[in-house]
Amino acid sequence: MTAFIVRRLLQAALVVVGVVTLVFFLIRVSGDPASLGVSLEENRTQEEIEAEYRRVQKQLGLDRHILIQYVVFWGRAARGDFGYSFRYSIPATQLIIQRLPNSLRLGLLAAVIGLAAGLPLGIAAALNRGSILDNLATGVSVFGFVVPQFWLAIVLIIIFSVHLGWLPTSGTGSWKHIILPAFTLSLGLVATVARMSRSGMLEALSQDYVRTARAKGLSERLVIFRHALRNGSISVITVVVSSLPHLLGTVVVVEVVFAWPGVGNLMAQAVANRDYPVVFLDVLLFGTLTVLIFLVMDLLYAMVDPRIRHR
Amino acid sequence: MSELAGTFDTVAERRRAHGMSVWRKMWVHRMGIVGIAIMLAFVIGALFGTWLAPKDPVAIDLRNNLASPVWIDPEEGVGILGTDNLGRDVLSRMLVGSRLSLIVAFSAVVIGMTSGVFLGLLTGYRGGLVDDVIMRIADTQTAIPFLVLLIAVIAFLQDFKLPFVPTEQNELAKMIVFLGIGGWVGFARLIRGEVLSLRERDYVQAARSLGASDLRVMLRHIMPNAIQPAIVAASLSFGGVILTEAALSFLGLGVNTLVPTWGKMISDSRDYMTVAWHLSFPAVAIMLVVLAANLLGDWLRDILDPRLRGRQG
Numbered sequence: 128m129t130a131f132i133v134r135r136l137l138q139a140a141l142v143v144v145g146v147v148t149l150v151f152f153l154i155r156v157s158g159d160p161a162s163l164g165v166s167l168e169e170n171r172t173q174e175e176i177e178a179e180y181r182r183v184q185k186q187l188g189l190d191r192h193i194l195i196q197y198v199v200f201w202g203r204a205a206r207g208d209f210g211y212s213f214r215y216s217i218p219a220t221q222l223i224i225q226r227l228p229n230s231l232r233l234g235l236l237a238a239v240i241g242l243a244a245g246l247p248l249g250i251a252a253a254l255n256r257g258s259i260l261d262n263l264a265t266g267v268s269v270f271g272f273v274v275p276q277f278w279l280a281i282v283l284i285i286i287f288s289v290h291l292g293w294l295p296t297s298g299t300g301s302w303k304h305i306i307l308p309a310f311t312l313s314l315g316l317v318a319t320v321a322r323m324s325r326s327g328m329l330e331a332l333s334q335d336y337v338r339t340a341r342a343k344g345l346s347e348r349l350v351i352f353r354h355a356l357r358n359g360s361i362s363v364i365t366v367v368v369s370s371l372p373h374l375l376g377t378v379v380v381v382e383v384v385f386a387w388p389g390v391g392n393l394m395a396q397a398v399a400n401r402d403y404p405v406v407f408l409d410v411l412l413f414g415t416l417t418v419l420i421f422l423v424m425d426l427l428y429a430m431v432d433p434r435i436r437h438r
Numbered sequence: 439m440s441e442l443a444g445t446f447d448t449v450a451e452r453r454r455a456h457g458m459s460v461w462r463k464m465w466v467h468r469m470g471i472v473g474i475a476i477m478l479a480f481v482i483g484a485l486f487g488t489w490l491a492p493k494d495p496v497a498i499d500l501r502n503n504l505a506s507p508v509w510i511d512p513e514e515g516v517g518i519l520g521t522d523n524l525g526r527d528v529l530s531r532m533l534v535g536s537r538l539s540l541i542v543a544f545s546a547v548v549i550g551m552t553s554g555v556f557l558g559l560l561t562g563y564r565g566g567l568v569d570d571v572i573m574r575i576a577d578t579q580t581a582i583p584f585l586v587l588l589i590a591v592i593a594f595l596q597d598f599k600l601p602f603v604p605t606e607q608n609e610l611a612k613m614i615v616f617l618g619i620g621g622w623v624g625f626a627r628l629i630r631g632e633v634l635s636l637r638e639r640d641y642v643q644a645a646r647s648l649g650a651s652d653l654r655v656m657l658r659h660i661m662p663n664a665i666q667p668a669i670v671a672a673s674l675s676f677g678g679v680i681l682t683e684a685a686l687s688f689l690g691l692g693v694n695t696l697v698p699t700w701g702k703m704i705s706d707s708r709d710y711m712t713v714a715w716h717l718s719f720p721a722v723a724i725m726l727v728v729l730a731a732n733l734l735g736d737w738l739r740d741i742l743d744p745r746l747r748g749r750q751g
Contacts, residue, residue: 138577145578153594273728275681275701277688278721281708289712376585380685394586395689398593410590414582421581 131429139422146414151200154403155193209411210404214397219404223390223412229299230378230389233308237374240313245320249363252321253328254351264321271318276377280311280384297386308385315374316367323366324359331359361431368424372417470737476730480723484537491530493517495697499525504714520716522707531697532720539699540727542614543679549618551672554625555665559656561626562633573630576623584620585685591616592691609693613686617679624675625668632664666742673735677728684724700724 184190191199203209209219252264287307288296294303331337332355340350379391386392390409397405483490503525505516519529561569579587595612603611636642637660645659684701686692692702700720707717 141574142577142581145574146581149578149582150590153591156595156598269729270725272732273677273681273725275684275688275704275721275724277685277708278704278718278724281711282718285712285715372580372583373585376583377685379585379589380688383689394589398589399690401593403594406590406593410582410586413586417581417583 128429132426135422135425135429139418142418143411143415146411146418147201147204148197150407150410151197152193154407155196209408212397212402212405214400214402214405219408222393222405223408226388226390226393227412229387230382230391233305233312233382233387233389234375234378236305236309237312237316240309241316241320244313245317246324248317249321249324250328250351250356252325253332256329261325264325268318268322268325271314272322274314276311276315277380277384279314280307280381283307283311284384297384299388304385308381308387311384312374312377312381315377316370319370320363320367323363327359327363328355330362331355334358364424368420371420375413375416467737467740469733470740473730473733473737476726477734480536480540480727480730483533484540487533487535487537491527491533493527493530495526495530495534497526501525504710506714507716510716519719520714522714522717523710528716528719531703532700532723534697535699535703535720536723538610538695538697539680539683539701539724542610542617542683542693542699543676545614546617546679546683547621547672547676549615550621550675551625551668553619554622555629555661555668557622558626558629558668559633559661559664562630563637563652563656563660569630572626576626579620579623585682588616588620588682588686589689589691592686610695613683613693617682620682621675621679624671628667628671629664632667633660636660636663670735670739670742673731673738676731676735680724680728680731 181190207220211217212219212222215222248264248267252258252261255261284296284307287294294307295301298304332351334355336358337350337355340354341347345353378389379395381387382389382392383395390412394406394409396402397409499516499521502516502521503523505511505514505521505525507518507520509518510520516525517527517529519527519532522528522531557572561572582590592612595616598612599605600608600611600615642655642659645655650659680701683692683699684704687699687701688705688708690705692699692705694702698706700723703720704718704724707714711717
């Protein structure tokens with residue numbers, strides 16, 4: 128088990144290194160970050176501007192060879208120094224840390240809604256196959272799958288904020304502010320969870336051990352919860368976890384529509400302002416989160432199923 | 439990506455379906471036919487949109503802006519789907535814009551599939567260092583949520599100029615290439631998996647013994663047998679690409695064209711939706727196309743290869 132954990136950790140670390148490298152070189156081909164750091168106030172002479180340009184270039188280390196920049200960058204990153212935001216002139220890490228709790232709150236609530244609504248819906252649909260409930264579950268999962276999130280968000284705002292006036296349109300403050308964004312964000316997850324738990328449950332119910340369990344006279348409740356649900360859940364977990372990166376991506380859109388002050392919104396702003404250190408750190412954050420999610424999933428699997436450790 | 443409306447839900451049903459003739463399966467899987475019909479309607483709309491459009495899609499008519507569809511408001515309404523904030527006919531814009539939306543998605547899927555299939559063949563067949571390097575790059579790319587990666591790439595490569603593309607098409611071409619490159623990993627993994635098992639088969643050994651070159655074995659013998667899942671995955675990813683393009687347009691990273699894509703249309707009119715609900719019709723079009731593409735993909739999967747169900751597309 129230890130060998131497996133070490134190997135898997137090394138793999139994860141390698142991927143994070145890959146992400147950093149990818150984004151580092153992307154930024155460097157993007158143009159000249161130094162020119163963005165120069166303030167173009169009026170009544171400054173050309174020489175003053177050029178002098179500041181060279182100062183910024185030197186400050187950012189852009190006058191050196193790109194490979195040296197890469198090494199220096201790693202040196203700084205190891206100390207947690209990812210540079211200053213061009214726009215706010217505070218460390219990019221600080222900006223991210225300020226916004227991260229908001230995103231986590233939103234994401235966790237969405238995940239809870241997604242599981243709390245999706246699982247019962249999918250299981251109930253599988254147990255009552257072909258019923259109205261089953262059709263409803265299919266309808267919900269199809270809708271959650273095909274709807275453009277930002278449009279849904281706009282429609283929800285129009286219905287619940289503009290017409291009914293029940294909930295605020297955007298921003299943070301009271302508990303009411305989080306309802307619409309969390310619901311919008313959760314819909315994709317509800318759809319995935321409902322669909323997968325439905326087919327996982329159907330699959331499990333068609334197995335021989337379920338027939339055996341029924342044949343030996345177990346109550347239907349025991350058959351469903353002890354036998355079918357347990358075995359069906361593994362494939363559900365796999366698919367749901369694999370769909371998480373996609374859902375992390377939609378965080379950006381949802382946060383922008385609802386002006387939610389999280390890391391996704393920060394990223395959209397940083398892109399508009401060409402605030403590269405912030406964009407960089409944001410991508411790194413999303414990448415690391417994804418890698419961590421998959422890492423935890425694999426470790427859990429290895430704990431449950433000894434065969435995986437020896438692969 | 440997985441099945442939306444399952445027809446063959448369990449292994450047992452799939453096994454039964456395996457014995458059916460293609461025609462029988464087609465009939466049992468009626469949702470696939472619905473998907474094909476919707477898709478066909480949109481393709482016709484895209485091909486002949488400029489002729490079918492009742493009005494000039496860019497003609498501004500400020501006296502009739504934000505007018506409801508005529509069938510809602512027979513007195514004041516203008517056009518079948520109403521007009522936007524500048525009085526332009528929504529239906530005409532959607533019809534003409536559908537070509538762009540579908541071309542962007544289609545080309546992106548083709549680029550993703552071609553590059554993915556090529557790299558999948560290469561890594562699966564060759565193995566070794568090439569395999570290691572390319573699959574680690576794939577891991578890296580999957581580690582970043584696709585939308586986040588795209589946002590970063592579009593932001594960083596704002597001033598990037600694609601070679602061989604006229605300047606006025608550069609933005610559009612870039613969007614297509616970026617969307618396409620995002621898709622290669624899925625295809626490569628799919629094909630690689632197939633190739634790994636196919637390359638040990640007797641008929642591949644036989645071809646090699648007869649002196650066929652690596653390239654010939656890959657293209658003539660392995661690819662035709664490995665390509666089916668990629669075709670299914672392509673159909674399933676089509677909808678995803680449309681939605682991603684829409685999301686990017688909403689974030690202000692879309693392509694500016696005279697007649698925009700559906701995604702851009704929704705995002706342009708978001709401030710007016712409170713007073714003019716009919717501006718949501720492009721969203722309905724997006725939902726229908728995404729639905730159709732997925733139904734089509736499910737159908738293809740059931741027809742071509744029932745083993746594939748539940749796999750990631």
